[in-house]
Amino acid sequence: MSTRNQMAGHDVTSAEGRSSSEANRSGGPERWLVVVAMFVALAALPWLTTETRLISLAITTGINVIALYGLAILFGQAGILSVGHAALMGIGAYAAAILARDFGLGFWAALPICAFLSAATAGLLGFPALRVSGHHFVILTFAFGQLLTIVLTNGGEFTGRATGLDIGPIETTFGLDFNSLAGMYLLTLAFVAISMAAAHFIDISAYGRTLRSIRENPQLAASVGIDVRFHKIGVFMVSGLFAGVSGVVLAYYFRHISPSLFGAFPSVYLAMMVMLGGSRLLFGPLGGAIIVSFLPEILDLDPVEARIAYGAILVGVILILPGGVIAGIGIILRKLVAMARRIRGLRFASIESERNAEGG
Amino acid sequence: MEVFIQQILNSLSIASVIILIAVGITLIFGLTGIINFAHGELLMIGGITTWVFVHNGFSFLIALAAAIVVVGLIGFLLERGIFRFTLDNPMNGFIVSLGLIVVLQHVVVLLFDPNQKAIPRPLTTVWDVGDIRVAATRIMVIAVTAIVVALTFYVIARTRYGRALRASVADRETAYLMGIPVRRYVSAVFVVGSMLAGLGGAMLIALFPITPFTGSAIVIKGFAVALIGGLGNPGGAVVAGVVLGLVEGFSAGYGFSEWTDAYSFALMILILLVRPHGLLGGTEGPRVNS
Amino acid sequence: MPLLEIRGLKKRFGGVVALDGVDVDIDDGDILGIIGPNGSGKTTLFNVVAGVHKPTAGRVVWRGRDITGLATHQIARAGIARTFQQAMAFTGLSVGENVRIAFEHGAGDHQSGGSRWKSYEEILDFLELSEVAPELAGTLPFGHLRRLGIAIALAIKPHLLLLDEPAAGLNDGETTELAGIIQRLPGEGIGVCVVDHDMNLIAALCKRLAVLDFGTKIADGPADAVLRDPKVLEVYLGDAA
Numbered sequence: 001m002s003t004r005n006q007m008a009g010h011d012v013t014s015a016e017g018r019s020s021s022e023a024n025r026s027g028g029p030e031r032w033l034v035v036v037a038m039f040v041a042l043a044a045l046p047w048l049t050t051e052t053r054l055i056s057l058a059i060t061t062g063i064n065v066i067a068l069y070g071l072a073i074l075f076g077q078a079g080i081l082s083v084g085h086a087a088l089m090g091i092g093a094y095a096a097a098i099l100a101r102d103f104g105l106g107f108w109a110a111l112p113i114c115a116f117l118s119a120a121t122a123g124l125l126g127f128p129a130l131r132v133s134g135h136h137f138v139i140l141t142f143a144f145g146q147l148l149t150i151v152l153t154n155g156g157e158f159t160g161r162a163t164g165l166d167i168g169p170i171e172t173t174f175g176l177d178f179n180s181l182a183g184m185y186l187l188t189l190a191f192v193a194i195s196m197a198a199a200h201f202i203d204i205s206a207y208g209r210t211l212r213s214i215r216e217n218p219q220l221a222a223s224v225g226i227d228v229r230f231h232k233i234g235v236f237m238v239s240g241l242f243a244g245v246s247g248v249v250l251a252y253y254f255r256h257i258s259p260s261l262f263g264a265f266p267s268v269y270l271a272m273m274v275m276l277g278g279s280r281l282l283f284g285p286l287g288g289a290i291i292v293s294f295l296p297e298i299l300d301l302d303p304v305e306a307r308i309a310y311g312a313i314l315v316g317v318i319l320i321l322p323g324g325v326i327a328g329i330g331i332i333l334r335k336l337v338a339m340a341r342r343i344r345g346l347r348f349a350s351i352e353s354e355r356n357a358e359g360g
Numbered sequence: 361m362e363v364f365i366q367q368i369l370n371s372l373s374i375a376s377v378i379i380l381i382a383v384g385i386t387l388i389f390g391l392t393g394i395i396n397f398a399h400g401e402l403l404m405i406g407g408i409t410t411w412v413f414v415h416n417g418f419s420f421l422i423a424l425a426a427a428i429v430v431v432g433l434i435g436f437l438l439e440r441g442i443f444r445f446t447l448d449n450p451m452n453g454f455i456v457s458l459g460l461i462v463v464l465q466h467v468v469v470l471l472f473d474p475n476q477k478a479i480p481r482p483l484t485t486v487w488d489v490g491d492i493r494v495a496a497t498r499i500m501v502i503a504v505t506a507i508v509v510a511l512t513f514y515v516i517a518r519t520r521y522g523r524a525l526r527a528s529v530a531d532r533e534t535a536y537l538m539g540i541p542v543r544r545y546v547s548a549v550f551v552v553g554s555m556l557a558g559l560g561g562a563m564l565i566a567l568f569p570i571t572p573f574t575g576s577a578i579v580i581k582g583f584a585v586a587l588i589g590g591l592g593n594p595g596g597a598v599v600a601g602v603v604l605g606l607v608e609g610f611s612a613g614y615g616f617s618e619w620t621d622a623y624s625f626a627l628m629i630l631i632l633l634v635r636p637h638g639l640l641g642g643t644e645g646p647r648v649n650s
Numbered sequence: 651m652p653l654l655e656i657r658g659l660k661k662r663f664g665g666v667v668a669l670d671g672v673d674v675d676i677d678d679g680d681i682l683g684i685i686g687p688n689g690s691g692k693t694t695l696f697n698v699v700a701g702v703h704k705p706t707a708g709r710v711v712w713r714g715r716d717i718t719g720l721a722t723h724q725i726a727r728a729g730i731a732r733t734f735q736q737a738m739a740f741t742g743l744s745v746g747e748n749v750r751i752a753f754e755h756g757a758g759d760h761q762s763g764g765s766r767w768k769s770y771e772e773i774l775d776f777l778e779l780s781e782v783a784p785e786l787a788g789t790l791p792f793g794h795l796r797r798l799g800i801a802i803a804l805a806i807k808p809h810l811l812l813l814d815e816p817a818a819g820l821n822d823g824e825t826t827e828l829a830g831i832i833q834r835l836p837g838e839g840i841g842v843c844v845v846d847h848d849m850n851l852i853a854a855l856c857k858r859l860a861v862l863d864f865g866t867k868i869a870d871g872p873a874d875a876v877l878r879d880p881k882v883l884e885v886y887l888g889d890a891a
Binding site: 206209210212213215216217219220221222223224225226227228 | 700701721722723726727731732734738740742743750751752754755805806
């Protein structure tokens with residue numbers, strides 16, 4: 001009975017027999033220090049470089065990351081794959097634009113409303129769509145993305161047709177202007193941190209356990225009293241919340257949105273990013289988005305070559321490293337640490353302390 | 361009325377191409393549980409291959425044969441090189457296909473260019489029946505599809521290979537234990553499905569120009585049709601394809617052409633609400649051991 | 651009043667009649683055994699009671715409340731737990747998480763049985779699974795997996811536990827251990843209903859037996875009487891008895 005084959009294809013067992021997602025959770029205070037340090041370093045970026053292109057890229061990456069944490073909860077925790085996530089972002093973005101244009105509501109007012117609208121759309125779609133198997137659901141989400149594009153393109157003046165809609169700047173908040181590049185960057189970074197924290201808290205909570213049980217064995221989950229259908233729709237709506245927030249930030253950053261940003265293919269790229277990075281790890285979505293955004297920069301690839309590279313990496317990752325690239329890095333690091341310990345000759349002592357930590 | 365019939369005819373010719381994709385998709389899913397989103401790219405490569413051959417002086421017939429062979433070969437390579445590792449976990453096969461879409465599309469862009477490619481219509485005769493213009497090419501597409509689909513069904517229903525295939529779809533483990541070389545059937549189904557897509561591509565470019573991105577635009581309709589008919593049920597795919605062709609023709613004929621595409625999706629969502637297993641009932645995909 | 655009353659339960663799947671009007675009572679503190687040849691409808695009976703299938707006809711009354719046709723999770727919440735013929739677990743999660751999840755969703759709308767277990771760790775202890783708590787459920791040897799199934803079922807603090815062939819695949823030693831565990835359950839306030847083919851287990855555990863054949867009940871009463879009933883013997887051994 002091979003555990004690798006049994007899992008939903010996206011996890012990795014370490015030599016000790018624990019899933020990497022559990023290792024993920026049992027972190028410890030050093031981990032938090034690393035995370036905080038990382039965010040502090042990232043926050044300093046606008047002052048460390050003058051290349052505006054880099055900062056712009058970081059902002060778009062960040063916008064994706066916010067949405068990706070929602071997708072990671074949906075897929076990594078609950079095991080439900082969606083290629084309609086960009087469409088849910090689109091609902092948030094378009095709602096923000098329309099709220100600004102027709103109701104005079106600005107960024108901060110739009111945030112909760114649009115997050116709610118995206119979640120509600122997910123709920124409406126999920127209600128019929130989650131009754132059927134995962135295969136059907138995936139196709140339906142893909143179709144939903146296309147459908148939304150059609151609706152937006154043919155929505156007349158209301159949706160701005162194919163050209164799309166413009167959005168004004170973020171209103172000055174407590175005297176702060178977020179519209180500068182640095183301002184936008186820090187705002188996005190803050191949202192990324194919040195998304196990551198939210199995803200983490202869901203992960204370690206009873207809700208996260210419920211989602212994982214649905215992923216692992218829905219029949220058993222039902223027999224312990226879990227209303228599987230309710231939770232599937234619920235988690236889809238949760239993913240919608242993240243997508244909605246991301247959509248609003250996107251709208252106010254690009255200041256112009258059009259239907260093509262939110263169709264089926266952007267959704268496919270989002271799914272790719274979350275798989276690449278690893279949907280069950282805390283840094284997975286972040287890693288995946290960074291790889292996809294910055295790889296072409298680093299390797300100096302043109303857009304066509306870049307896409308071939310992502311596609312190829314994704315195929316490779318799924319076949320070789322089902323936990324995603326970040327999990328792969330994790331395995332390598334763990335192996336290096338284990339090797340280092342042995343070399344230091346503290347072999348027996350360290351195995352003992354490892355066992356004690358695991359038992360907890 | 362004439363406009364209506366004209367539109368139906370036009371839509372049926374497109375529906376034929378979609379049926380060719382849908383049957384391939386549904387056969388592959390039925391046996392392996394893999395949803396290959398890159399199937400549309402196979403169609404596109406079929407069309408591009410046809411274009412390459414026609415532009416180098418070969419007749420449409422030869423180009424067509426070449427398309428079928430090339431795409432069949434690609435399907436074989438993909439199955440052997442990639443998809444067979446995902447048989448135990450079809451969801452991975454799906455994810456991998458997402459990566460493949462991107463790779464295949466952009467390799468074609470790299471090798472050629474992102475612009476439209478077209479070939480002259482292989483049959484130039486146009487009959488005028490009353491007010492209706494019946495292009496011989498359209499009839500050819502519909503006829504070829506009908507023949508190929510009929511052949512496929514004959515093989516599935518009446519030959520021992522078809523029986524072995526149906527047994528493998530019903531219960532892969534048992535079929536294997538009974539001596540059916542299931543792995544070979546998996547390859548065969550991938551190859552046949554790909555060849556159908558290649559044929560579809562040749563048919564498509566006979567009617568319209570295509571771009572490297574045409575495949576992904578059409579594949580979703582192929583999936584919609586496969587789903588509506590019942591995933592895993594080739595007969596369902598055909599029926600659903602015809603129904604969709606008629607619905608779209610109707611809508612285009614009566615002026616709602618921008619929404620035409622939306623119909624396949626709306627129809628799919630509707631059908632799944634009422635009959636989650638599709639109109640004619642599909643399979644859940646093979647039982648994967650747990 | 652019996653804990654569980656099943657009246658006239660019928661279930662057909664297309665042309666196949668799996669249950670043809672079954673009446674069974676389970677009382678508080680009972681360990682009822684349900685036996686019968688293959689295909690007699692034992693597992694179907696469990697599945698219908700547990701909400702996996704809706705009955706074609708008949709009623710299921712649980713502690714005075716009609717629960718016929720309710721969904722699986724609702725029946726679990728009402729206090730009926732079950733194990734599965736094929737040992738089921740959340741394979742990608744640790745043993746501890748498996749039981750913890752069940753415990754967190756513990757039946758809420760009723761006076762719970764098994765209330766002396768105040769935490770999921772205590773249930774792990776009861777089933778002697780504490781040592782393997784951090785291990786992935788999917789890596790467990792079969793005997794442990796069976797025990798895990800019971801732990802998960804007990805963790806929802808049920809008043810009745812339906813055990814579907816709990817000894818299948820276990821050797822004699824493991825079966826004896828299992829019997830020991832099951833025997834303690836009525837003492838915890840949990841009624842038990844066991845379906846199995848292993849006569850040693852059934853004889854050791856059950857004071858009362860019901861026998862099904864072709865979807866109907868052909869005997870019901872004290873174990874030794876039932877096992878000597880000529881109708882029962884005929885069904886198992888044929889006319890030669």
